[in-house]
Amino acid sequence: MFYCNKFFKFYAARGDAGTRDIATCDPEDAWHPLRFQRGHNNISYVGHTGEDLIAAKSASWINQLVPKGYRVPFHSASGGLSGNLALVIALIAFSCQSRVELHQILVEDKSWSNHQWIPHQRPSGRELYKFYRRSFPVQDAILIRSRH
Secondary structure, X not given: OEEOOOOOOEEEOOOOHHHOOOOOOOHHHOOEEOEEEEOHHHOEEEEOOOEOOOOOOEOOOHHHHOOHHHOOOOOOOEXXXXXXXXXXXXXXXXXXXXXXXXXXXXXXXXXXXXXXXXXXXXXXXXXXXXXXXXXXXXXXXXXXXXXX
């Protein structure tokens, strides 16, 4: 997954993008905009298919994990986030600026505990060049490998 900018937002590829040439791979395995599917009780399922907007407008996790461009303007109910674990963790990783902070957020601060997101006080890492330098057509990326 990588964060492009506030207009194009996040892009993600299925599986391990570091093991193939994205320019020549099957189109299904290329970079695609991050998507959300709406579930019961305003649960937003993050993945590779679905809509461009999350199901809820307000929840404790929204401000830190999801840029404003994904928020639905007309829905006021709170809701949850679920879906592809690698993509959820990547969203959490983009809420901070380093691997050390990611460890602190998840292990020490326990910001994600008992099915709840407790906002942390660290600056966002979305605008930073993250973790791994790769030759992508847009910017740098954070790669969290998943098997799909």
